[in-house]
Amino acid sequence: MLKQSIRNFCIIAHIDHGKSTLADRLLEMTHTVTPQAMVDQVLDDMELERERGITIKAHAVTMNYRHSDGNIYHLNLIDTPGHVDFSYEVSRSLAACEGAILIIDAAQGIEAQTVSNIYLAMENDLVLIPVINKIDLPSARVDEVKHQVMEFLGVEEEEILLISAKEGIGIEAIFDAIIQRIPPPGGDINAPFRALIFDSVFDYYRGAIAYCRVVDGELHKGELIKFMSNGKSFEADEIGILRLKRQPVEKLRTGEVGYVIASVKNLKDSKVGDTITLAHHAAKSPLPGFRDPKPMVFSGMFPTDADELPELRNALERLQLNDSALIYEPESSSALGFGFRVGFLGLLHMEIVQERLEREYNQSLITTIPNVEIRVTKKDGSSIIIDNPAQLPEPMKIEAIEEPFIKAQIILPTEYVGNLMKLSQERRGIYKNTSYIDKNRVDLHYEFPLSEIIFDFYDKLKSLSRGYASFDYELIGMRKSDLVKLDVLINGDPVDALSMIVHRDKAFEWGQKLTSKLKELIPRQMFEVAIQAALGSKVIARTTVKALRKNVTAKCYGGDITRKRKLLEKQKEGKRRMKQVGKVEIPQDAFLAVLQIK
Amino acid sequence: MAPFIRALTTEMQLYADHYPETRFGTLYLGGGTPSVLDRDQLTAVLRAADTCYEWIPAPERSIEVNPGTVTRSWLETCLDLGINRLSIGAQSFRPGELVMLNRIHSAEDTVHTVKLARETGFRNLGLDLIYGLPGQVWADWRISLERAVGLEPEHISAYILTWSGETDLGKHILDGGLPEPEEDHTAGLFLKTHEFLVKAGYSHYEVSNYALPGRECMHNMQYWDGTPYLGLGPSAHSFSGKKRWWNVRDLPAYNAMLGENRVPVEGLENLTDEAVRMERIALGLRTNRGIMTALIRNKSCADDLIENGMADIDGGRLILTARGLLLADEIAVRLTA
Ligand SMILES: Nc1nc2c(ncn2[C@@H]2O[C@H](COP(=O)(O)OP(=O)(O)OP(=O)(O)O)[C@@H](O)[C@H]2O)c(=O)[nH]1
Ligand SMILES: [Mg+2]
Numbered sequence: 001m002l003k004q005s006i007r008n009f010c011i012i013a014h015i016d017h018g019k020s021t022l023a024d025r026l027l028e029m030t031h032t033v034t035p036q037a038m039v040d041q042v043l044d045d046m047e048l049e050r051e052r053g054i055t056i057k058a059h060a061v062t063m064n065y066r067h068s069d070g071n072i073y074h075l076n077l078i079d080t081p082g083h084v085d086f087s088y089e090v091s092r093s094l095a096a097c098e099g100a101i102l103i104i105d106a107a108q109g110i111e112a113q114t115v116s117n118i119y120l121a122m123e124n125d126l127v128l129i130p131v132i133n134k135i136d137l138p139s140a141r142v143d144e145v146k147h148q149v150m151e152f153l154g155v156e157e158e159e160i161l162l163i164s165a166k167e168g169i170g171i172e173a174i175f176d177a178i179i180q181r182i183p184p185p186g187g188d189i190n191a192p193f194r195a196l197i198f199d200s201v202f203d204y205y206r207g208a209i210a211y212c213r214v215v216d217g218e219l220h221k222g223e224l225i226k227f228m229s230n231g232k233s234f235e236a237d238e239i240g241i242l243r244l245k246r247q248p249v250e251k252l253r254t255g256e257v258g259y260v261i262a263s264v265k266n267l268k269d270s271k272v273g274d275t276i277t278l279a280h281h282a283a284k285s286p287l288p289g290f291r292d293p294k295p296m297v298f299s300g301m302f303p304t305d306a307d308e309l310p311e312l313r314n315a316l317e318r319l320q321l322n323d324s325a326l327i328y329e330p331e332s333s334s335a336l337g338f339g340f341r342v343g344f345l346g347l348l349h350m351e352i353v354q355e356r357l358e359r360e361y362n363q364s365l366i367t368t369i370p371n372v373e374i375r376v377t378k379k380d381g382s383s384i385i386i387d388n389p390a391q392l393p394e395p396m397k398i399e400a401i402e403e404p405f406i407k408a409q410i411i412l413p414t415e416y417v418g419n420l421m422k423l424s425q426e427r428r429g430i431y432k433n434t435s436y437i438d439k440n441r442v443d444l445h446y447e448f449p450l451s452e453i454i455f456d457f458y459d460k461l462k463s464l465s466r467g468y469a470s471f472d473y474e475l476i477g478m479r480k481s482d483l484v485k486l487d488v489l490i491n492g493d494p495v496d497a498l499s500m501i502v503h504r505d506k507a508f509e510w511g512q513k514l515t516s517k518l519k520e521l522i523p524r525q526m527f528e529v530a531i532q533a534a535l536g537s538k539v540i541a542r543t544t545v546k547a548l549r550k551n552v553t554a555k556c557y558g559g560d561i562t563r564k565r566k567l568l569e570k571q572k573e574g575k576r577r578m579k580q581v582g583k584v585e586i587p588q589d590a591f592l593a594v595l596q597i598k
Numbered sequence: 599m600a601p602f603i604r605a606l607t608t609e610m611q612l613y614a615d616h617y618p619e620t621r622f623g624t625l626y627l628g629g630g631t632p633s634v635l636d637r638d639q640l641t642a643v644l645r646a647a648d649t650c651y652e653w654i655p656a657p658e659r660s661i662e663v664n665p666g667t668v669t670r671s672w673l674e675t676c677l678d679l680g681i682n683r684l685s686i687g688a689q690s691f692r693p694g695e696l697v698m699l700n701r702i703h704s705a706e707d708t709v710h711t712v713k714l715a716r717e718t719g720f721r722n723l724g725l726d727l728i729y730g731l732p733g734q735v736w737a738d739w740r741i742s743l744e745r746a747v748g749l750e751p752e753h754i755s756a757y758i759l760t761w762s763g764e765t766d767l768g769k770h771i772l773d774g775g776l777p778e779p780e781e782d783h784t785a786g787l788f789l790k791t792h793e794f795l796v797k798a799g800y801s802h803y804e805v806s807n808y809a810l811p812g813r814e815c816m817h818n819m820q821y822w823d824g825t826p827y828l829g830l831g832p833s834a835h836s837f838s839g840k841k842r843w844w845n846v847r848d849l850p851a852y853n854a855m856l857g858e859n860r861v862p863v864e865g866l867e868n869l870t871d872e873a874v875r876m877e878r879i880a881l882g883l884r885t886n887r888g889i890m891t892a893l894i895r896n897k898s899c900a901d902d903l904i905e906n907g908m909a910d911i912d913g914g915r916l917i918l919t920a921r922g923l924l925l926a927d928e929i930a931v932r933l934t935a
Contacts, residue, residue, distance in 0.1 A: 526925055526932075527906065549785035551928040554757040554806055556884060558821050559629070559835040562842050562867065565877055571931045583902060 006255040007182050008076045010093045013103035014111040015082035018133040020044055020055055022165040023079040030063035043079045055081040058089040060257055062241045067179055076257040085346035088293045088325040091120055092198045096213035099127040099182030106132050106140035110148045111470035112411050129177045136164040148438055185255030192283040193217030195276045202318040208270035210260045218253040224279035228286040232269050233279040234262035267317050272324040293325040295343025297454050298387040300368035302339030309338050315361035335495045335581045368497045368591045372451045375402040375478050389499040392485045402478035404450040411443050412469035419464035427452035489532040490584050511541035513597045521590040524548035529584050603639050605856035607646040609830050612861055614650040621652045624817035628662040637675040644679040658816045660685055666707030673718040683722040684715050691745040712749045724753030730784040731759055732776035747798045752813035756791050757806045785924050792920040803886045805923050822881040842867050880930040888917030899932045
């Protein structure tokens with residue numbers, strides 16, 4: 001395959017602006033998918049993606065396109081997710097591309113992730129093709145949005161394409177732009193083989209499968225490859241390109257995007273961001289890898305059944321191959337036993353990880369209250385970073401606590417600025433400055449403690465702006481705060497897995513809310529259950545779950561026994577999904593009670 | 599002969615050779631309303647039972663009757679056929695409650711039936727009662743209990759009302775016409791019932807059953823102690839010790855299958871050892887014989903029960919107290935876990 005005929009690009013945008021729908025049209029027009037196999041957002045093939053109607057994983061696919069100039073082009077497309085929590089997928093995808101199609105919703109205009117994606121693409125020196133989508137909508141404000149884009153990107157009106165991905169309007173022009181504006185890949189076909197692993201998946205039979213972008217040289221099936229980070233060599237049993245399914249080929253050449261299967265059974269050997277080269281004709285230096293993902297929130301994940309710890313470890317290891325933003329390390333809790341402290345890019349990420357572990361890897365899990373990382377300076381001058389409230393030193397040993405702050409960018413119509421001010425005050429926000437996207441839309445910059453925005457900030461923001469506000473953030477560092485550890489005691493015993501670190505001014509309110517939520521979630525048991533929230537030894541909220549008085553079948557004769565036993569079996573199964581803490585049975589979801597607090 | 603009686607006797611014959619070594623110890627005619635059988639039908643059924651199976655001398659033979667539906671001569675026939683125990687569906691002695699429960703009999707019908715039974719020569723009578731009705735307080739329920747005890751039955755079954763949206767009563771509760779019985783309140787009634795009947799000389803030998811000494815219903819006891827039994831008739835369940843099976847529900851289907859000399863079995867389950875253990879625990883806990891402590895895996899749970907006055911240990915058996923009985927299902931799940 002001639003480099004000149006290859007174009008590597010991804011589709012980037014704010015959530016829901018229509019990336020996957022545009023991908024559908026491109027796949028259709030290049031006959032990559034048969035009409036029978038076509039469904040809406042066909043690349044979103046994960047069960048969770050289909051259920052939620054969002055893209056979670058970046059999806060790469062190769063298309064062959066016959067252009068009006070008579071040539072056939074090989075277009076490697078990567079559809080990316082729009083949600084902030086999956087931005088690590090976007091940044092890795094960009095590294096495999098020379099260009100990006102930037103979609104802007106004609107009704108919404110530029111939103112927060114539009115901006116952050118633009119910056120990401122610029123950092124990677126990608127050619128941007130601005131595309132205004134959904135022009136079919138009655139609420140489309142094409143001219144207005146066109147001006148926003150011209151202003152923001154400094155482009156001419158003619159460079160902006162107008163399409164409706166849903167209706168299939170204006171798609172042909174996208175192909176022209178891809179071929180004319182995005183340069184073919186660089187790289188040296190005669191240099192030693194080098195390919196960057198930008199994603200991978202676990203296959204039960206074949207081990208780790210690496211998705212990579214070939215930067216130099218070429219690789220033939222059967223050659224011995226080497227991972228440059230650890231020097232380990234494997235035979236490339238199968239190599240290929242990514243269609244809707246994997247399609248084996250004999251060789252992969254400079255500029256191409258494809259996959260390599262090399263019976264890598266120890267999953268740690270194949271790392272996203274690593275460079276693959278040839279064992280016998282190795283490149284001198286690896287390609288620049290990826291910045292490590294920076295987890296924003298942490299929570300404990302424990303197997304409901306302690307015996308299943310090894311399975312959970314396996315599952316995490318396998319999932320991590322396909323979700324390189326996931327990090328974890330062992331932790332132990334006095335209430336929940338052994339498990340893992342897992343870091344996530346946000347709450348949606350956490351929810352997705354939990355669901356994937358449950359569905360794809362059959363794990364039964366208890367996930368604990370998420371929290372941010374904090375830095376504690378002790379009286380003796382030493383300082384530690386902790387990601388688990390249980391690790392907080394005794395108050396008397398603490399000199400100061402710092403928590404992560406973020407820089408937030410909030411884009412919304414001017415009329416909602418008042419509402420936003422109020423919310424940001426409740427969330428300890430610090431106003432920085434305002435700039436105008438156009439006369440009706442402002443781009444406000446704030447600083448917030450990360451802990452104030454991870455839970456429900458986005459939902460609140462959406463509702464105070466009737467859905468028009470969008471939000472993006474990045475970490476800016478640690479700052480001192482007056483934080484305290486809020487403990488929960490069940491029947492007098494502290495349950496470490498329920499502890500949280502909160503601002504002193506909010507401790508009382510959290511204590512009240514948390515205890516009353518727990519009261520709702522913990523079912524009545526044979527004995528009364530006292531639930532308390534405490535700061536140190538001072539109880540600040542208390543409530544009780546009254547003892548269960550009656551649970552007995554009145555009549556149980558010959559014909560009732562089978563039914564009765566089945567019922568018991570079901571209840572027993574239900575109990576297995578509870579965690580015994582002392583004498584008290586706590587349902588799985590109670591450990592995440594905090595997320596249900598409004 | 600009525601088709602049902604023919605079917606029932608056919609079913610008995612089909613099982614006749616299955617129990618060569620067994621001598622049957624009890625017979626129970628119940629479920630539905632066996633007192634609608636006339637004397638000839640009853641005679642046919644009992645004759646078949648006598649010819650098909652071996653019996654111990656003087657087996658306990660019970661029949662369920664509704665108050666006010668039986669005559670002296672019918673009762674005499676029963677005695678002639680060896681039926682020596684009546685279970686009378688009194689339900690309540692309060693007219694309002696009987697209406698709520700959709701019963702057509704009166705308290706006087708119950709009194710009359712008891713009197714008639716005694717005169718005929720029955721020495722073993724049981725009264726069935728229901729409590730925990732919507733709006734019912736202890737003073738209301740005590741009236742029924744007092745009147746029941748006043749009739750000096752050998753046996754009293756006192757059931758807490760179980761209701762669901764499928765019954766008229768349940769629908770009434772759901773649409774707000776009647777107050778929903780409150781669990782904690784009903785639990786209180788249960789404990790008072792226990793106290794009242796024990797004081798009156800009855801032993802509380804199963805969750806809902808009380809008897810004068812030696813007058814426990816032997817037939818029902820066998821359900822709870824794991825003795826095998828043969829159930830006959832539509833929907834009847836049987837147990838062999840390792841298997842449970844049950845008959846078709848539908849009467850025409852039942853009759854039709856037996857018309858073709860086929861056993862009218864609808865379903866069967868083989869019990870795993872674990873299932874047997876679970877049943878032993880769940881059923882044993884309901885009775886005053888309790889369960890062998892050896893069956894218990896969750897010892898700390900058992901200790902908690904004892905410490906909290908919900909159970910006692912006696913002769914290597916764990917026996918629930920009245921407060922424990924109220925939580926028998928919950929405790930069964932915990933002890934089997
Ligand atoms: N009216 C109209 N709706 C569109 C158009 N393109 C996409 N949509 C709709 O917009 C919604 C989001 O489309 P997707 O293609 O899933 O958006 P996405 O950008 O891939 O979303 P994420 O991957 O979750 O960030 C869907 O309901 C689409 O049907 C369009 O041109 N016109
Ligand atoms: Mg998408």
